[in-house]
Amino acid sequence: MSQNLESLTVETVFSRWPFAQQHLAEAGLADIADKPEATLSELLDAGQLEILGNFISVMEDFLGTKDEKVHEVTILGGRAKDGSDEPVRELTVSVGDVVCIVGPTGSGKSRLLADIEWVARGDTPTGRHVRVNGEVPGDKWRFSSEHKLVAQLSQNMNFVMDLSVEEFLNLHAESRQVGDPEEKIKRIWNWANELAGEPFALDTPVTSLSGGQSRALMIADTAVLSASPVVLIDEIENAGIDRQQALDILIREEKIVLMATHDPILALMGDKRVIIKSGAMQKVIEPSEKEKANLTELRAMDEKLMGLRHRLRMGERLDEI
Amino acid sequence: MRFVTVSGPPSSGKTAVIIKTLEHLQKAGQKVGVVKFDCLFTDDDELFRKNGIIVRKGLAGALCPDHYFVSNVEECVQWGLQEGLDVLVSESAGLCNRCSPHIREVLALCVIDNLSGIGTPKKIGPMLKAADVVVITKGDIVSQAEREVFAARVHMVNTKARLLHVNGITGQGSFELSTLWTEAEDTATVEGKKLRFSMPAALCSYCLGETRIGSDYQMGNVRKIDLDLPTGFKTDGAPGASE
Incomplete structure (x- = not known):
């Protein structure tokens, strides 16, 4: 960790390890708190950085709060299918980000996601590297059941399990050994019901949930109970759930959201859009002001279609739309 | 030559996982071969052949498939060497759940699928427990929660194994698995090496071809279920029947 402290800002260091501030004050460096935006490398020399790094590890060991939380994932570009350099050299996605991945079939979307999942170290066909919190991650992200990145x-x-919603969530909570499982189960159930629009009971068997209810429960459960910091969403556009709210829930639970989608509404809801072609990330773009304005119109169209569906369900004719 | 033993319950995706994984090694210019063990019938050898993999099959027939495996494994290694293989894979189905073909110092892989039910990791015992690498398949059709619960159950049975998710249809995860196979130890012979777990025992009249049912026909290594039957019960007659 100490080798990466230098690239962090003062603000980040103090929020992640509050005890660092006092340590630096005692070392006569109290005034660095006045420059929250500056990185440590601009303010400290190598010796001071090393001492701080050691102090942080000792404190974490002592407090038993070793920071396992993933704040960001960085993908360092590799090469395209033809061997040329990947145009995007670095892409960092942080907690709360929603990133869309677009590209035709066979363009390399799956390989990109597989590289993230396998925390590539230049040892996959693309030659990409993946960093977790700016560091070269250990083997635990590859092989353990508790530390799957995606x-x-x-x-x-x-x-496929023959259990009620409550039994099912209990089982998941138990296997994750989380604190206060009852509260978490209630939260998942409430959120899933909000997302799906058609409520279901805690004693409903999971196998008899409708498509929309299943998807809603899966999203709420993944947000609250999954160990993985990155959530990959693949084609949920037709699921009949509130997509905006689904993303909000995942963001609120501090997930990094990646979406492989060509649904215009979902794509414009993303903070960033990664364009993939010929096995490489070609560009990373952000939604333009115009696109954002169009989102309102797209939503209105979407609501109109939903309304028509509802009328069909109620047995009405669609002579007037 | 690198040697990998692959085991797993029937239909868990062993063959698909092996084909997808070997594909990456073939691309890297390695010569790969498989010995497929089965009981009565298999046409998986055709699948391997179609994918450019040199293959031999062994059908156990009337013998316990596990005993058949261990009686032939050294010959398989010698065959692989003779063919000049870089990687040899043995595939055997854990048909009785007590099976475990894993050999000490030989990379041991167990393939198990998400659809098999969360009780399965405990049920299949030794072939999972003694594996170095556990591959979980069919993850694309069950929920994230079920994948996590299933992986946790596997972890409870085998805390040391490296756990990987592989999709036998798309091959997702197979590249990653192939990197582990290239790390397998170089094997010139398995002569004198030990099984990681003893084979299921059997030496009774049925092993020798007996077909009739009843205590009178049972000899050798026989064990009875405790069913609290009244004394004097004879298994080959009505309760309390006496001669």
């Missing part, structure tokens, strides 16, 4: 949600997934 959780996945896709249209093809189903519940």
